[in-house]
Amino acid sequence: IEGMAQVKAKVRIPLCTNMCVVRFEDFAPAMRLNAVDVIHGDVYKWGGIAATKALAAHCETFGLGMNLHSGGELGIATAAHLAVVSSTPVLSRAIDSMYYLHADDIIEPLHLENGRLRVPSGPGLGVSVDEDRLRHYAGVNERDGDLTG
Structure with a gap:
């Protein structure tokens, strides 16, 4: 956090992190040092949908921007990110979606239109x-570790 604060003091562009503010306990030191402008959240790293929405509320309270990290998740995880983004106004920045695994874990593919993933309309x-x-990916993960490497 101290290193981010030193960089932020010397540059005019907004700084985003998913490396030094990774728990709610990191907010106070980051705010005290004026270290970041945008928190790069993540549904699975922050503890699920409810925790990510709580993170968004913290960002809004402290005047920070927020976007979502997306480092190669399956289609179901991308759908979870889309559910959070579409229901959380403070998430006004682009989702960092790579769609690496081509989402063959979901029956119908997600739709990309004009550079944007459309929020799926089914239940849940x-x-x-x-x-x-x-099950296949769970086995790969158990055998080889994190799929996103």
Whole structure:
């Protein structure tokens, strides 16, 4: 956090992080040192949808921007990110979605229109899961570790 504060004091561009503000306990030191402008949240790293929405509330309270990290998740995780983004006004910046695994864990692919992923309209997260593919990826993860490397 101290290093981010030193950089922020010397540059005019907004600084975003998903490396030094990674827990709610990191907010106070980051705010005290004026270290960041944007928090790069993550549904699975911050503890789920409710925790990520709580993170967004913290960002809004402290006047920080927020966007979502997306480092190669499956389609179901992308759908979870879209659910958070579409229901959280403070998330006004682009989602960092790479869609690495081409989402073959969901039955119907997510739709990209004009550079934007459309929020799926089905119940829950809006997608139907291919449970065989999900079991496959769970096995790969158990054997090889984090799929996103």
